[in-house]
Amino acid sequence: MALAQAAASSPSADNSIRWRLHFSGLQAAIRTPDLGQLAATRRRLDLISLGCVVESLRARSAELGLLMQFQWHEDRGTEPLSLTFTRTPHQAPDPLGAYLAGRHSNRTPFYRGPKLTATQQTDLANELRPISGASLSWMDAAELRAQATSLIRAAEVERFRNKELHEELFSAVRFDLGWTETCEEGLPPGSLAVGLLERPGFKLMRHWSVQRAFNLLGVHHVLGLRSAAIPARTAPHLVVLGGTGPEHEAALSAGRALLRIWTRANAMGLAAQVLAASPLYALAGATAVPEKLQAKLAAGWHSLTPASTPFIVLRLGHAAAPAVRAGRPSAASVVA
Template identity: 35%
Template sequence: MDQQAKADILSAGIAAPSADNSQPWRFAWHGDELDLHIDAGRSGRVSDSRYVLSDLAVGACLESMVIRARALGYAADVQTFPGPEDERWAARIRWRPDPEGDRPGEPLATAIEQRHTDRRFPWRGPIPADVRDRLSAQAQRITGGRLVWPISSAERKAALGLIRRAETLRFKSPLLHAELFSSVRFSSGWHGACEEGLAPSTLAVEAPLRPFFQMMRHPGVMATFRWLGAAPMLGWRSAWLPIRLSPGLCLLVIPSAERADVLAGGRALQRVWLQATLDGLAVQPYASAGVLSLGFVPIEPAFRSQLSALSSALGTLCRSGQGLVFLRLGYARSALRDRSGRRASGSFGVFP
């Protein structure tokens, strides 16, 4: 494999999504083999207990690289978690010339750099059945992955309530609140960008609400807001309202909460998201319900019963397996101006 191909493959991986734009990837080349590690300094926070969010991001990164490599004429032999003694060693990939390299190109590769999160609303619809079928087919390309579409009014109501409760909990819990606001780079201002974390400009907060949102990063202020009953209202604004006003919602389901399945879920998520991008859809992920329902997050004792209720409700919605990530979908009225950046490529590890 030549140096340019290696650089192109890594560029595709770095463009993948990660929780709060944490970019928890480390790379190391050994000839034509690539080791993919979880970055110890950018993982392991409260919601990332047992590396759930990092495994999800690693899966998306891995699939991006596999897709780009296929477009360049290379196939990948992937071994996940090859070293049981190192819990942050997520994958080893051996690249080789693709014996089917003369087949039609990989269409998803063209969407890798265009894929992004869009937190604006409302969006237009409806989403045609053939588009839903294409997204579901992409999830199924990864073993064990599938999409559940809450179509009926009862299913939609249940999903909305579940997501709202999970998002409300992020504001009720001091631990989750501190984690949430630690990722927002307020120093970037409301019109600037940043290469890591979330720039305020990407959050789609309405101008009149920005001073209050900025105040919420202070624990004392947020404690007062909680006392005033603001947490349910924040869950309503951040989750229920934008989803209620959007034409599409689906849930990515994986077979179990095992790390290998979560990583595979990240691969399926990336395929679905890239296909949605090709189909002109705007996408916003909601991972809180799935991650909290796994039961790994060391939340305050006062909220543990709520985690159990979330898990039960999610199990009812997905019927079997483990619900992992909800995706809000629709057709945006205009192109998105503000997108999250990426760190310089040299900060991700050992390059060729």
């Protein structure tokens, strides 16, 4: 069950497990919805999540003296990934394995310094060494940060202006819970860093009719700034994670990179938050995203990371630990 628990601790866009592990001795398969039948953005999110699962399993396996290898199967529908575990007395442990359970998101709007030293930045970037095709780009220079923040803001405003994207945004929030409660599935409201005075309005905004009325007053622009643009602009560090090759390879590599960078950052005492909407909305066929916005985002991100396809933005800095964290499912619940 140690491997299953490591997989269960992997991140997903909405803290929802959409895959299951099926073990047979030292072999395993990851079962998912048929990725080929999913809408484009959902498919990409699932691929990123699967990359996180693969890397969690690889890191934990190394701790247990196992070498894990995985293979992608384009033609297997609901079992796209197979895993092989090999016992080896010379398997070096992966230092990240000990920190997997502690990885968490911190949505505090403002992160503080100090910034990482050049050596620390290099050490963090070196976490990508085991991942073929993965890329990490620092958006810390003033011009790069300004461009990235503009792209992040444009996507975030659209999430509050667009009915379908708005529904997707709020559907993961567990409004049946109180502000001090947590849950294994979905996002507890208390984990979202919503201030006391903001909470009544936040709960109302889950209703599209209310959000649409607020938007007549330009509230969607304010929300785009508050929820993503200002946090991204003011963070000590902003990184973009991507991948190269066919979409499934690039997204899996980006997911593996996310797991390693996020876990290592937390282990270094850093707070971290994923801001994935903007690079995902930039990809061809992004679900419910207007073509004009998609083209603008695609051009913008390509100018910032021309050598790879960006999938994830991660802001890093220092902040007090969140009072409420999203829970994790049990190991038994992720085994088919």
